[in-house]
Amino acid sequence: MKSIKLCSALILFLALTVGCEKESIESPEMELTEKQKPKNLYDFVHSGVDLEAYINKVQKVEAKSANLNKSHAENSSLDKGAVFFNTFCNNLTVEGFEDGRIAPDDAGIFYGPLNSLSWVGKFQPNEIEVGVEISSLNPDSGKESIIGLYGQKVRSSYSKVIYAQTAGDELVIRFVPNVQSVSLEILSFPYAMEAGTDGTEPTPVPIPEASQEVTIEVTFSTGLVQEIVKASFSGLFWGTTGKETISQIVLSSSHNDAWVGVDNIAFGLCEDNDADGCVDYEEDVLNDGYLNSNLEATVHLGACNSGVPNLETLECGVWMSDLFDQVEGGSYLTEGLRRNAITTVANNLVKEGLITQQQKASILGCN
Incomplete structure (x- = not known):
């Protein structure tokens, strides 16, 4: 009788063990292995993935994120907001990369810096606005990295866009001469996927909050200012203006599985009728004490x-x-x-x- 009970217990133990192992094996992986992850955005775009379907799914995931519904006032201490720039800074020079030679569903990569003198295949001289330069840097080595021009479908919009080619690389935007007003659209292209099982394709999963975070480092004439904003695949408008001059802006993703991008870089000096370095209006309120200052020496x-x-x-x-x-x-x-x-x-x-x-x-x- 004892042997029967012992045998039954052994059978029950083996059944539970096999059941646990089977459950463990069939549980889908929540993260792709390093071999499954694309090395860069260019490889991902050309991997044969249904880009439109992927973008639609990612945008639906983003729309559910409460963090992306925060106002710019909560999101950024420097950001003046799109309304201010559209009203008082519509005189700025804008670089939107629309002269780049790329098909809507394609991508092209090259080494920077990208400026008005560049001849890199996708751009020829004078096809980038004078006064702005874009490059990508590896923060660990400090060496120049590859940047990519991506067609409209990669952003699912009317506009072409520039991305740092490798996740974790920085996008560096320089202004020569220095400017006092800058606005731009910041993009974060997440690769948040759950590995498929039984031969099925990987599918988007809820995007980690960290993959939405982009660090903005602004070099003002008085020093560096850093802040973190919640960017998205669709793009976040950000802009700043004031009396201090700006020489450089560095964008970097805080998540290794997201590529940081930029579009529609507007730069110069917001409406300042008397050119005294003081913007006429801020947030619809008169900011310049004298709109027609006497600037005699x-x-x-x-x-x-x-x-x-x-x-x-x-x-x-x-x-x-x-x-x-x-x-x-x-x-x-x-x-x-x-x-x-x-x-x-x-x-x-x-x-x-x-x-x-x-x-x-x-x-x-x-x-």
Whole structure:
């Protein structure tokens, strides 16, 4: 009897063991092996995958992500938003890569940098706007990497786009000369797939939150500023403007299975009618204290040249000569009141550290 019970227990144990092993074997892999993953975006596009079907599935996955529904105000501290740029910065130069020679469902790769002088097969000289240069760098080696031009179907839109060719590589955008206003569309092309079983094709799975994250590093004249935004396959609008000049923007994906891309790079200076370096409006609010500033080299009172440099005050777009012009254009009951008003302006400039007592005397000498 004992032997029968022991045999039954052994049979039950073996059945459970085999059942567990079978369940483990049949469970689908959640990640592709390194051999199954494409080495770069170009290989993936040319792998025979149904690109349109893949894009549609990825976009549906993205649409379910609550993180991508955040407003730009929550998403980015520097970002001014598309409404601001469309309203006040529609005078910027835009590079959208539309002159590139590529079929809608194709891709072409080449080494950068890509600029107005480039002759790389897909682009010839003067087909990239003067003033912007795009390249890709391997962050580990610091060496130049390959970049790719991709047709409209790769983005599922009307527009061609530039991608870093290898996941993890940086896209570097340089501006020569430096600019004060930049907007662009940031793209993250995820390769979030679940390996198929029994010969079935891999299918998209919910995209890890990290694969949506793109780090933006902006080199301002005063230093570096970094922030992370939630990009997407469809593209995220991002833009910044101000008095500080911008020499370079670096985009990098924080997820090894996502390629970072860029499109519609707009650069220059937002509407600044008097060219004083202060944007006229920000968020529909007047930002420039004087829309038609007096930018003369030195302060004049009437025809008298004080010889004192005309500097911008602590208020954006307001120059020393603007203040004196305003006083001189006023109406006063007596000449003494006019002189007092000019002296008051000069005293305030001394307090703000913009002029010295000696320079104040030079200005008042013209009074």
